[in-house]
Amino acid sequence: MSEYEKQKRQKMITLTVLLALSVLFGILSLFLGRYPKAGFTSPVLFYTDSVARTILTKIRLPRVVLALASGAMLGASGFTFQLLFSNPLVESGFLGVSQGAAFGAALMIIFAGASSLSIQLSAMFFGLLGLVFSYYLSTRFRFGGPLLRLVLAGIAVSAFFSSGLGVIKLVAEPTKDLQDITFWMMGGLWNASWGSIIPTLVVIAIALTILHMNRFTLNLLSINEKTSFSLGLNPKRQRVILLVVATVGTTFTISVTGLIGWVGLITPHIARKTFGSEATHALPASMVMGAFFLLLCDSFGRTILPTEIPIGLLTSLFGALIFVLILSGKSQEGKA
Amino acid sequence: MMFLSIEKLSYQYPNGINALQSVTLSIDKGSSVAILGSNGAGKSTLLDILLGYKPSTSVSLYGKPLSTYGRKELGRLIALVPQKEQFSFAYTLLDYTLFGRAPYLSPMGIPTSSDNLIAYEALAKVGLGGFENRSITALSGGEQQLLIIARAIAQESEILLLDEPTSSLDPANRKRILTLLKQLHSEGKTLIFTTHDANFAYELSSDIALLKGGTLLGYGKKEDVVKSELLTTLYDTQLTVTEIDGRTIIY
Numbered sequence: 373m374s375e376y377e378k379q380k381r382q383k384m385i386t387l388t389v390l391l392a393l394s395v396l397f398g399i400l401s402l403f404l405g406r407y408p409k410a411g412f413t414s415p416v417l418f419y420t421d422s423v424a425r426t427i428l429t430k431i432r433l434p435r436v437v438l439a440l441a442s443g444a445m446l447g448a449s450g451f452t453f454q455l456l457f458s459n460p461l462v463e464s465g466f467l468g469v470s471q472g473a474a475f476g477a478a479l480m481i482i483f484a485g486a487s488s489l490s491i492q493l494s495a496m497f498f499g500l501l502g503l504v505f506s507y508y509l510s511t512r513f514r515f516g517g518p519l520l521r522l523v524l525a526g527i528a529v530s531a532f533f534s535s536g537l538g539v540i541k542l543v544a545e546p547t548k549d550l551q552d553i554t555f556w557m558m559g560g561l562w563n564a565s566w567g568s569i570i571p572t573l574v575v576i577a578i579a580l581t582i583l584h585m586n587r588f589t590l591n592l593l594s595i596n597e598k599t600s601f602s603l604g605l606n607p608k609r610q611r612v613i614l615l616v617v618a619t620v621g622t623t624f625t626i627s628v629t630g631l632i633g634w635v636g637l638i639t640p641h642i643a644r645k646t647f648g649s650e651a652t653h654a655l656p657a658s659m660v661m662g663a664f665f666l667l668l669c670d671s672f673g674r675t676i677l678p679t680e681i682p683i684g685l686l687t688s689l690f691g692a693l694i695f696v697l698i699l700s701g702k703s704q705e706g707k708a
Numbered sequence: 709m710m711f712l713s714i715e716k717l718s719y720q721y722p723n724g725i726n727a728l729q730s731v732t733l734s735i736d737k738g739s740s741v742a743i744l745g746s747n748g749a750g751k752s753t754l755l756d757i758l759l760g761y762k763p764s765t766s767v768s769l770y771g772k773p774l775s776t777y778g779r780k781e782l783g784r785l786i787a788l789v790p791q792k793e794q795f796s797f798a799y800t801l802l803d804y805t806l807f808g809r810a811p812y813l814s815p816m817g818i819p820t821s822s823d824n825l826i827a828y829e830a831l832a833k834v835g836l837g838g839f840e841n842r843s844i845t846a847l848s849g850g851e852q853q854l855l856i857i858a859r860a861i862a863q864e865s866e867i868l869l870l871d872e873p874t875s876s877l878d879p880a881n882r883k884r885i886l887t888l889l890k891q892l893h894s895e896g897k898t899l900i901f902t903t904h905d906a907n908f909a910y911e912l913s914s915d916i917a918l919l920k921g922g923t924l925l926g927y928g929k930k931e932d933v934v935k936s937e938l939l940t941t942l943y944d945t946q947l948t949v950t951e952i953d954g955r956t957i958i959y
Contacts, residue, residue, distance in 0.1 A: 374821075375840075376824055376840070379841075458794055460797065588810070588819070589816070591803070592807055592810055594796055594797055595793060595794050595807070596790050596792070596793050596794045598756070598761055598788060598790055599788055599790055599807075601760075601779075602786065602788035602863075602869075603783050603863070604780035604781075604782070604783030605810070644797070644798070648798075648800060648803070649799045649800075649803065650800070650803040
């Protein structure tokens with residue numbers, strides 16, 4: 373067996389172990405929560421207590437599944453964005469998507485109350501609108517190359533939505549709507565129920581499958597555009613397709629979870645550190661690590677205190693810490 | 709059948725500037741063609757058109773317009789060595805060389821062990837054997853250029869387009885690249901390269917095309933084209949072609 377084959381096998385084993393650990397931790401976190409009290413729920417209780425059983429199947433299980441799927445989606449889309457923009461500091465909330473979704477959610481909160489379905493739909497719509505606006509604006513810009521134009525357009529669109537969000541917060545009713553908006557922007561999986569998450573799970577499954585199947589192409593889109601063209605790609609078209617897939621997956625995710633930052637930035641970095649920069653293994657690793665990280669933060673946030681800590685606060689806290697560690701650690705891999 | 713022919717090729721940028729005007733070239737299989745000219749002469753535009761990156765109906769390969777080839781099919785026929793590659797991530801040398809196998813993969817496929825073997829051989833050929841797992845960010849400028857050529861070798865194409873292959877290299881690396889490209893040419897690859905360096909062009913090429921302001925000033929066997937008067941007109945500065953110890957020197 374060649375050195376390359378050995379390494380490939382080693383990476384597959386590590387990836388499988390990571391996946392198994394995530395699933396195991398998912399099972400374990402079904403026993404974590406605040407019923408009957410904060411901490412670990414005895415498995416025996418699920419046999420004896422029908423309320424505990426209902427909590428397990430209708431609240432904790434969909435929540436754990438959503439945490440795993442959302443984390444995988446954010447990890448995968450962050451990885452995809454970084455390759456498509458050839459920039460390891462880009463994340464999936466780019467191109468006005470996150471700010472658009474936040475604006476959409478806030479708009480629906482003040483005009484239609486806090487019905488979770490309407491908030492989801494509005495967040496999704498405005499998140500995608502952010503992408504469309506960014507793309508359209510980039511075609512009107514007369515400065516820099518296509519990628520720089522798209523990045524600049526994303527910054528401009530995010531700023532538009534941010535100012536709109538500011539206005540909404542200014543006029544929002546302070547005791548109810550403003551709190552709801554603030555809470556949505558801090559992210560949380562407490563709304564997870566089978567009914568509310570199934571459409572999102574389907575979209576995430578499709579998006580992850582498409583990205584995974586195109587993982588080798590993603591590498592080729594991270595290098596010089598003329599080189600990727602010479603390798604048989606249609607880089608402009610393939611970049612747009614994969615960008616749309618990653619953005620739609622992200623938008624569907626944050627429409628249910630609220631804004632969750634840092635997962636899409638941190639997990640691709642750790643995946644590349646562990647599996648190398650080539651996407652064949654690093655992309656699935658980013659998915660698995662994203663899933664594990666989000667589940668960890670969610671389990672921590674809903675168990676450690678009598679009141680729930682919004683997941684977005686925890687991903688930001690842990691994400692920033694990991695980011696500092698990565699950047700201050702000795703890198704053998706240069707830029708990435 | 710004509711191998712690669714360019715028939716009255718004109719190309720205008722969206723801003724109305726004519727990059728190329730009625731350029732006609734016919735390139736034989738296995739030849740080594742230098743495209744010589746100063747900045748803004750249209751060399752890179754010509755290379756982009758030969759790659760198919762800028763569409764044109766004036767270029768034919770094996771008698772068939774380039775625009776009618778499928779993307780992957782063309783990838784198996786023409787490889788590009790860009791002036792500079794964009795390395796934003798720390799791929800290993802092997803990872804990057806394996807990118808050259810992309811035109812042979814099924815849609816959404818990943819490289820197989822046989823692709824891997826080809827990549828290993830390509831790296832060994834350019835003198836980077838044994839460093840397969842090294843990160844590309846640890847390479848010097850000359851080694852990066854060798855790696856880019858290794859990726860193009862792994863592509864197993866008939867034609868190699870090279871955009872200023874030695875423009876930012878020191879003399880030692882320039883010599884390494886020159887030796888390697890001469891070897892590839894002797895093995896039957898068709899080389900088409902742009903350069904500012906008339907001496908490099910003379911050393912590597914069998915034919916030379918002189919481009920000035922988008923028009924062809926001369927094209928033919930290098931011995932017929934490289935003349936003091938033509939080069940002086942090409943670069944708008946006095947250049948002399950002389951022979952020292954059997955070697956042609958341009959200064």
